[in-house]
Amino acid sequence: MITLENVTVEFDQRRVLDDISLSLSEKRIGIVGANGSGKSTFVRLLNGLQVASSGIVRVDDFDAAKDGRKLRRHVGFVFQNPDNQIVYPVVEEDIAFGLKALKLPKDEIDRRIDEVLARYGLSEFRNHPSHLLSGGQKQLLAISGVLVMAPRYIIFDEPTTLLDLRNRNRVERAIAELDQTVITVSHDLDLIAGYDRVLVFENGSIACDDVPAIAIPRYREMMV
Ligand SMILES: Nc1ncnc2c1ncn2[C@@H]1O[C@H](COP(=O)(O)OP(=O)(O)OP(=O)(O)O)[C@@H](O)[C@H]1O
Incomplete structure (x- = not known):
């Protein structure tokens, strides 16, 4: 369960999130x-x-202001551009990176890498240069690197923006299977559209918080 109590974020005294309070317990939450x-x-x-300027953010037993390091293991984050996430020059090294930080035994690391590469159809690219993967494969590698850490939550920030339709559909399926x-x-x-709940943001506040069948048409109206 994620809970925010009166959370505000300001940059240079400009308020970009304004007094947000909510609880999130659904399995699929969209943000537009x-x-x-x-x-x-x-x-x-x-x-x-990001640390709140004021208010409290809790994720399960973690207080985001105090437990940042532990929280990042509990909540994985896939960035919009996989080039910002892929650190190592070879696919298997990139996935192993986080697992080594967990100090897992080598055979467990190998097992998890095998499993995640097979899951995303990347097994043949295990020793391939990461930067030579296609955009969609890179996005799947970025997802793999997060998934292999076995987080409880995964955040995707605009995961399909850079992708062609085939890779967009692959990423959609990959997310659906999680x-x-x-x-x-x-x-x-x-x-x-098939998610459990959608939050519509407007000027740092939540203008609509509902099922997609209500929230998405509302958002379309707002954007006219
Ligand atoms: N580190 C920062 N320092 C200063 N201002 C920031 C910082 N991060 C975000 N902002 C500002 O906060 C506001 C909200 O930014 P945010 O990236 O959260 O918007 P967004 O809804 O994700 O936008 P987009 O759809 O364009 O990605 C913007 O005006 C942005 O310029």
Whole structure:
């Protein structure tokens, strides 16, 4: 369960999130809103990448202000551009990176890498240079690197923006198959149409918080 109590974020005295209070317990949560409305800032709060100027953010037993490091293991984050996430030059090294930090035994690391690469059809690319993967494969590698850490929640910040239709559909399927709770920021309204709950952001506030069948048409109206 994610809980925000009176959360405000300010940059240089400019308020970009304004007194947000809510609880999130659904398995699939979509976030939409105009550019600059505060969506990325909101999701960054949930894994401690952004600290609230005031208010409290809790994820399960973690207080985001105090437990940032532990929270980042509990809440994985897939960035919009996988080039910002892929650190190592070879696919298997990139996935192993986080697992080594967990100090897992080598055979357990190998097992998890095998499993996640097979899951995303990347087994043949295990020793391949990461930067030579296609855009969609890179996005799947970025997802793999997060998934292999076995977080309880995964946040996707505009995961399909850079992808062609085939890779967009692959990523949509990959997300749909996840056991984790997923929170997806997206301008791709079809991606979140089947979700349990959608938050519509407007100028740092939540203008609508409802099932997609209500929230998405409301957002379309707001954007006219
Ligand atoms: N680190 C920062 N320092 C200063 N201002 C920031 C910072 N991060 C975000 N902002 C500002 O906060 C506001 C909200 O940004 P945010 O990235 O959360 O919006 P968004 O809804 O995700 O937008 P987009 O759809 O364009 O990605 C913007 O005006 C942005 O310029």
